[in-house]
Amino acid sequence: MVTQVTSFSRNGLSDWLIQRVSSLIMLAYFLFIGFQIANGIDYTSWRALHDTTAMKVFTLLAIGAYVSHAWIGLWTVFTDYLTEYMLGSIGNVVRPVLQIAVVLTLVVYAIWVIQVIWG
Amino acid sequence: MLQVSVYRFNPETDSAPQMQDYNVDTGGKDLMVLDVLEMIKADYDASVTYRRSCREGVCGSDGLNMNGKNGLACITPLSQAVKNNKLVIRPLPGLPVVRDLVVDMSLFYAQYEKIEPYLQNNTPAPAIERLQTPEDRAKLDGLYECILCACCSTSCPSFWWNPDRFVGPAGLLQAYRFLADSRDQATDERLAKLDDPFSVFRCHGIQNCVNVCPKGLNPTRAIGHIRTMLLNRAA
Ligand code: SF4
Ligand code: SF4
Ligand code: FES
Numbered sequence: 001m002v003t004q005v006t007s008f009s010r011n012g013l014s015d016w017l018i019q020r021v022s023s024l025i026m027l028a029y030f031l032f033i034g035f036q037i038a039n040g041i042d043y044t045s046w047r048a049l050h051d052t053t054a055m056k057v058f059t060l061l062a063i064g065a066y067v068s069h070a071w072i073g074l075w076t077v078f079t080d081y082l083t084e085y086m087l088g089s090i091g092n093v094v095r096p097v098l099q100i101a102v103v104l105t106l107v108v109y110a111i112w113v114i115q116v117i118w119g
Numbered sequence: 120m121l122q123v124s125v126y127r128f129n130p131e132t133d134s135a136p137q138m139q140d141y142n143v144d145t146g147g148k149d150l151m152v153l154d155v156l157e158m159i160k161a162d163y164d165a166s167v168t169y170r171r172s173c174r175e176g177v178c179g180s181d182g183l184n185m186n187g188k189n190g191l192a193c194i195t196p197l198s199q200a201v202k203n204n205k206l207v208i209r210p211l212p213g214l215p216v217v218r219d220l221v222v223d224m225s226l227f228y229a230q231y232e233k234i235e236p237y238l239q240n241n242t243p244a245p246a247i248e249r250l251q252t253p254e255d256r257a258k259l260d261g262l263y264e265c266i267l268c269a270c271c272s273t274s275c276p277s278f279w280w281n282p283d284r285f286v287g288p289a290g291l292l293q294a295y296r297f298l299a300d301s302r303d304q305a306t307d308e309r310l311a312k313l314d315d316p317f318s319v320f321r322c323h324g325i326q327n328c329v330n331v332c333p334k335g336l337n338p339t340r341a342i343g344h345i346r347t348m349l350l351n352r353a354a
Contacts, residue, residue: 002284004316012313012320013349076321080280 002079006099008072019072022065029062056117063113067106074102121145121201123155125167126209128216136216138207139164145197152185152200152208153192156220169220176333179268183220184209189270189331211273213282226282227269227289233312234286234294239305255301262296262341264334265289271328271338277321284317288328288338291319295341298348310345310352319345 008015036049049055080086082095120142128136141159153171160167169192170180176194183192185200186207200206214222240249272278272287286294294313297303313319319342328338 002281007316010316012316012318013346013353015316016320016346017350076316080277080321083280085283086280 002083002095007075008068015072018068022069022072025061025065026069029058029065032058050117059113059117063110067110070106071102075099121155121197122205123159124205124207125156125159125219126216127167127219129218130216149196149198151193152183152190152195152197152206153181155197155206156192156208167220168218177266179266182211182268182270182273184212184273189274191268191270191333194333211269213273213279214269222273224269227267227272227287230272230282230286230290231267231293233318234290234297235305235309236293236297238297238300238303239308240302241304249302251301258299258301259296261336262292262299265292265296265336266334268333270331270333271336274327274331275322276325276327277323281317281321285321286313286318288322288342291322291345292336292338292341295345298345306348307352310349313345314349319349 004010008018036046041049050059078095078098082091082098084091087094121144123141123143124138125141126136127133127139141163143155143158143163145155145158151174153174156167156169156171169183171193172178172180174181174193176191179191181192182189185192185195186202186205188200189211190200192208197206208220210216210220210222214224214226217223238249267289269289271292272289275288277285278287294309298306298309303309322339322342324339324342326339329336329340332338
């Protein structure tokens with residue numbers, strides 16, 4: 001059965017708000033990075049930029065936004081299409097398996113980013 | 120001759136639904152789709168089954184899918200529905216078919232029931248009636264006119280995928296009708312029941328509902344108002 005237990009915040013309004021705020025954070029981050037690249041970067045300036053605390057916080061914020069945004073979005077897609085209602089009882093196997101795969105991927109991404117920033 | 124193709128299914132005798140074709144002589148008149156169905160039933164095939172009652176867009180019982188678009192057969196003229204002299208008539212999508220063009224509306228009504236579509240006010244009733252200012256009354260315009268034909272909810276993909284959890288445009292329009300009513304006192308309880316990830320938030324603003332409502336109502340706007348009320352309540 002599809003329940004809301006696996007949703008991000010278990011509350012429709014919070015999920016909806018987080019989805020919007022996280023998209024703004026990601027947009028700001030990508031615009032900023034795009035702007036840096038457009039202005040020309042080399043290893044030293046790129047390294048110096050990412051060594052600042054402000055940039056580390058910004059990157060962490062962006063990966064946090066990415067993880068929550070991806071989870072809320074995919075959770076919605078999965079609970080629309082990969083359900084018992086759509087696929088028969090196999091839906092109740094396919095959905096949790098894919099959900100676990102997505103969670104694992106997102107956690108790995110997050111750890112990887114932290115590793116890169118502080119590595 | 121108008122080529123009409125009608126969805127036929129009798130669960131007692133058929134293993135699968137099929138389309139049946141009829142050539143109907145409309146006499147060149149711009150009839151309503153319901154008139155054509157009545158002609159088929161009278162002159163060609165008495166077993167064709169559909170719901171109808173008022174034949175003037177009031178009762179909401181003949182919601183059908185005509186050439187891919189939901190609407191009331193009784194107020195949809197052929198000039199609007201027919202393309203290339205062809206008319207394909209199917210039941211409302213997404214609901215179980217009882218027979219031919221008749222669908223089982225239980226899921227749709229269950230969602231309507233969920234939003235408690237009646238005035239809730241625990242103060243003692245005044246001698247005559249609960250009064251409203253003309254301004255407060257005007258807030259119900261565009262909401263109370265709904266005839267529960269289900270054209271909107273059965274055109275909404277979110278309702279197709281989650282008919283048991285997503286209230287759907289018709290139910291949400293009525294939810295807002297009571298949220299917006301100055302005489303109703305259960306606003307907070309009503310909002311609390313809509314706060315989960317499915318009831319309201321499965322609406323993705325696709326606006327199919329607005330596109331088909333035969334009464335010209337706008338469920339998407341009502342859903343937006345509910346969202347704003349939920350936000351203000353949380354803030
Ligand atoms: S909102 Fe319009 S389409 Fe939906 S049930 Fe009411 S009258 Fe029918
Ligand atoms: S606007 Fe919302 S309720 Fe209307 S059809 Fe789209 S998803 Fe469904
Ligand atoms: S028959 Fe009543 S609305 Fe069409």
